[in-house]
Amino acid sequence: xxxxxxxxxEEERSELExxxxxxxxxxRPTNIAEISxxxxxxxxxxxxxxxxxxxxxxxxxxxxxxxxNAARDTVSxxxxxxxxxxxxxxxxxxxxxxPETVETxxxxxxxxx
Amino acid sequence: xxxxxxxxxxxxxxRGHKGWGPHWASPEPRQQYDVIIIGGGGHGxxxxxxxxxxxxxxxxxxxxxGWIGGGNTGRNTTIIRSNYLYExxxxxxxxxxxxxxxxxxxxxxxxxxxxxxxxMLSHNIHDQQxxxxxxxxxxLYGIDNEWLTPEEAKAYCPPLDISKTARYPIxxxxxxxxxxxxxxxAVAWGYARAASDRGVHIIQNCEVTGIRRDETGRxxxxxxxxxxxxxxxxxxxxxxxxxxxxxMADVRVPLQSQxxxxxxxxxxxxxxxxxxxxxxxHAYISQSDKGEFVIGAGTDQYNSYSQTGGLQIxxxxxxxxxxxxxxxxRVKMMRQWGGIVDVxxxxxxxxxxxxxxxxxxxxxxxxxxxxxxxxxANLFAYLIARGEPHxxxxxxxxxxxxxxxxxxxxxxxxxxx
Numbered sequence: 001x002x003x004x005x006x007x008x009x010e011e012e013r014s015e016l017e018x019x020x021x022x023x024x025x026x027x028r029p030t031n032i033a034e035i036s037x038x039x040x041x042x043x044x045x046x047x048x049x050x051x052x053x054x055x056x057x058x059x060x061x062x063x064x065x066x067x068x069n070a071a072r073d074t075v076s077x078x079x080x081x082x083x084x085x086x087x088x089x090x091x092x093x094x095x096x097x098x099p100e101t102v103e104t105x106x107x108x109x110x111x112x113x
Numbered sequence: 114x115x116x117x118x119x120x121x122x123x124x125x126x127x128r129g130h131k132g133w134g135p136h137w138a139s140p141e142p143r144q145q146y147d148v149i150i151i152g153g154g155g156h157g158x159x160x161x162x163x164x165x166x167x168x169x170x171x172x173x174x175x176x177x178x179g180w181i182g183g184g185n186t187g188r189n190t191t192i193i194r195s196n197y198l199y200e201x202x203x204x205x206x207x208x209x210x211x212x213x214x215x216x217x218x219x220x221x222x223x224x225x226x227x228x229x230x231x232x233m234l235s236h237n238i239h240d241q242q243x244x245x246x247x248x249x250x251x252x253l254y255g256i257d258n259e260w261l262t263p264e265e266a267k268a269y270c271p272p273l274d275i276s277k278t279a280r281y282p283i284x285x286x287x288x289x290x291x292x293x294x295x296x297x298x299a300v301a302w303g304y305a306r307a308a309s310d311r312g313v314h315i316i317q318n319c320e321v322t323g324i325r326r327d328e329t330g331r332x333x334x335x336x337x338x339x340x341x342x343x344x345x346x347x348x349x350x351x352x353x354x355x356x357x358x359x360x361m362a363d364v365r366v367p368l369q370s371q372x373x374x375x376x377x378x379x380x381x382x383x384x385x386x387x388x389x390x391x392x393x394x395h396a397y398i399s400q401s402d403k404g405e406f407v408i409g410a411g412t413d414q415y416n417s418y419s420q421t422g423g424l425q426i427x428x429x430x431x432x433x434x435x436x437x438x439x440x441x442x443r444v445k446m447m448r449q450w451g452g453i454v455d456v457x458x459x460x461x462x463x464x465x466x467x468x469x470x471x472x473x474x475x476x477x478x479x480x481x482x483x484x485x486x487x488x489x490a491n492l493f494a495y496l497i498a499r500g501e502p503h504x505x506x507x508x509x510x511x512x513x514x515x516x517x518x519x520x521x522x523x524x525x526x527x528x529x530x
Contacts, residue, residue, distance in 0.1 A: 001423040002415070020414040022369075037515045045367040045458055045514040049356040051418045074417050075363060075369075 002077060006060045007068050007084045013060070021057030024045050024069040025089055047100060051075060058082070114310035117221050131435065136302055137309035138315060142316050142342050146174045148497055149344035151321050151358060152351035153177025155184040155297075156475055158315070159490025160348060160497065161418035162220075165311035167491075168498035173313045174344075175305075176337060178320035182301025185352045188420075188452030190375050190397055190409035192388050193484040194231040194292035196251050196258040201520045202461060203254050203507035208505050209488025210291060216487055222303030224295050225402065231292030232270060234391040234437070235285045244287040251289075261286045270387050272438045280436040281394050288339060294388060294399055294407075300486055307408050323474070324361040332362070332471035348473040348497050352499040353418065353453025355476035362469045367474070367514050371412040372422035373480050374448040378392070378441075380404030394433035406444065408434060412454065412480060422451040438456060454479050458514070460523035465502050465510035474511065 002015040029035050029043055048054070054074050059067045071080040071092060081090055115121065115134070125132055131235060150157045153175045164170045175181075193213055195206035212219075213226050235241045245259070251482045263275040266286040275283045305315050316339075323336035324347065334343035349358050356368040370457040385400035390409075397409035410430040413422050427449060457463060457477040462485070464475045475493045478485060492506040502510065513519055 003426050015423060035332060036126055037517075041367075041515040042365070046365040047367065047369060048360075048365070049369055049416060051354070051370075053355050056415065072415075077415075077417055077419050077421075 002079070004070070004079065005082050006063060006066075007082050008064045008066050009060065013063060017060060017062040018065045019059045021059055021067060024055040024057045025071060053080065053092060057085075114221075114306065117223075123282070125276070130403065136292040136306040137315050139317065140314050142174060142319070142337075142339060143172075145334075145343035147172040147344070148346045149173070149246040149342060150175045150348045150497075151335065152184070152349065152354075153181035153301075153305075153315060153317065154184050154350065154352065155182065155300045155304060155486035156186075156352075156478070156489050156493065157348070157350035158182075158301055158308055159486055160350060160475070160493040161313045161315075162304045162308040162311070162492035163491045164498060165308060167314055168494060170372040170498055171312035173308075174342065175308070175313060175315050175317070176319045176321055176335070176342070177317045180317050181305050181315060182298055183353065183530055185452040185454065186301050186486070187297050188373075188375065188450055189483040190399065190407050191294045191297050191401075191483055192231060192292070192390070192397065192399065192409070192481075193226070193228075193295060194289050194388075195256055195484070196231075196233075196247055196287065196289045196292070197522060198247050198250055199461075199520050199522060200254065202252065202522055203256055204505040205462075205492065205509070206485060207254075207256050207487050207488075209485045212487035212491060213295065214291075216288060216295075216300075216303070219302065220307045222299060222301040222306060224299040224303050226293065227402075228291050228293040229399075230269065230288055230290045230387040232266060232387055232389050233287045234266070234273075234281075234283055234389065234393075235287070236281050236283060236393045238284075240393055241285055244285070248287055256289075257291055258287055258289045261288050269384070270389055272385060272440055273389070274437060274439055276300055281391070281433065283437075286500065292388065294401070295483075296402075297483065301485075304490070321358060321361070324358065324469075326362065326469065330470060332469060346471050346473065346497055348493060350493065352476070352478065352482065353455050355455050355474065359467070359474065362467070362468055364469060364472075366463070366474070366511065367457055368463075368477055369416055369457075370418055370453050370455050371415070371418060372417050372451040373412045373454045374410040374422040374427050374449060374451045376402070376408050376410070376427055376446050378406040378408070378444045379447050381406070381444065389437070391433060391437065394436070396430050396433040396437060398434055398438070405447065406441070408446075412456070418453055420451045420453055454482075456480070458523070459521050461520035462489070462509055463511050464489065464496065464506050466496070466500070466513070467511060 388399040465479040
């Protein structure tokens with residue numbers, strides 16, 4: 001279970017209090033009725049799904065109830081930072097890091113014979 | 114390839130079992146193949162097998178970054194069924210179920226397909242209406258599925274608690290008798306052996322790091338940790354990492370990768386005769402031939418490649434199982450694991466051509482890919498060989514997210530896939 005720092009409550013709380021809201025920083029087109037099918041697909045369905053740093057929305061649904069954004073490494077599940085909704089995407093210098101504690105099956109079992 | 118039979122067992126018994134030999138060859142990769150399949154799970158190995166068997170394309174390599182069957186093929190709860198709601202889903206899952214029925218004979222390898230019945234529990238009037246709709250849709254389409262009263266469900270699965278005072282009361286169940294389980298490793302090994310026998314190269318510990326294209330955009334091969342390997346056609350069948358591979362070809366796909374967990378108990382004597390699943394309270398349980406209860410939990414709510422998952426997810430499932438089967442409350446759990454599943458927004462798979470010529474995608478099987486293994490592999494081979502999808506997989510294209518013709522099993526089947 002993740003521990004998530006809510007930037008509004010300024011407190012680290014258990015994942016049970018939060019709902020994941022998918023990718024952050026996706027702007028709904030203002031002319032949604034006029035855009036092409038390709039543009040709608042890109043806005044509505046296509047996501048980066050990175051193996052590394054993901055920028056995502058969370059909602060502190062059983063707390064303050066507010067949406068905020070987070071940068072998290074999807075390999076280690078570690079949060080790099082959380083920040084309030086409306087704030088710009090942070091410029092992270094960190095490389096997506098893979099701590100040695102991550103239990104991938106390659107790391108645990110070694111290479112196949 | 115030496116044929117496996119009762120005579121082979123008898124002969125080897127007399128020789129101290131020293132003559133079996135390896136199931137499949139492990140050759141050095143060639144410079145160039147007709148087809149490369151990325152991902153050595155059941156889907157990828159099966160596709161290579163059917164390419165060789167049904168389409169005569171034997172200059173094929175299956176590249177696997179770990180060992181074959183070590184990804185989601187070895188990380189699921191091995192449930193097989195085909196009672197989906199929509200025709201596109203029924204087509205492919207029923208095609209798969211029919212192949213399961215003769216797979217051991219086809220591969221000359223015992224995949225231990227066991228049609229012990231898959232029973233889906235109904236807990237309220239909404240479940241009942243939804244299941245009866247499924248049953249009617251299935252029967253009209255020629256797929257077996259039947260409604261059971263609580264007493265009939267109890268007769269089919271005696272450990273079930275159907276008392277009125279139960280925490281999750283049961284008002285009926287949908288039963289697909291042809292559904293069941295199979296042995297996950299045997300599926301991967303059986304396909305690998307049969308494919309290798311037909312000349313397919315199975316290359317393990319070979320991670321794809323890039324997809325190369327010529328100036329027209331056509332695929333020319335893949336970069337791997339063992340150097341460049343050329344190919345006229347490349348098929349991606351890499352489950353949770355499909356979108357990572359598609360990014361190498363600069364294509365964004367509507368896939369999200371999430372951890373899905375399962376766990377097994379200590380082995381017990383045979384007590385549980387079928388597969389039981391409950392969508393409403395989220396529990397899947399069956400008993401393996403070794404005697405372990407195989408229990409499936411849900412996905413985590415966030416994207417991750419960690420192959421672990423949160424403890425609260427499996428706790429939630431075990432809570433439900435202890436309520437449904439009070440006699441299992443003191444059973445100890447032995448192992449837990451996570452696999453990375455690639456989920457689409459409509460919870461239906463993607464199998465089709467991509468915007469890159471020569472690159473084919475088989476992905477998005479999400480939380481229910483094992484049951485589809487033979488059917489998906491069979492139709493993926495057709496797609497790669499012919500360059501266009503088979504009739505039974507024609508609706509599973511990548512374009513459906515543009516045209517809006519989604520296959521909305523997410524709403525049709527709630528969580529269970």
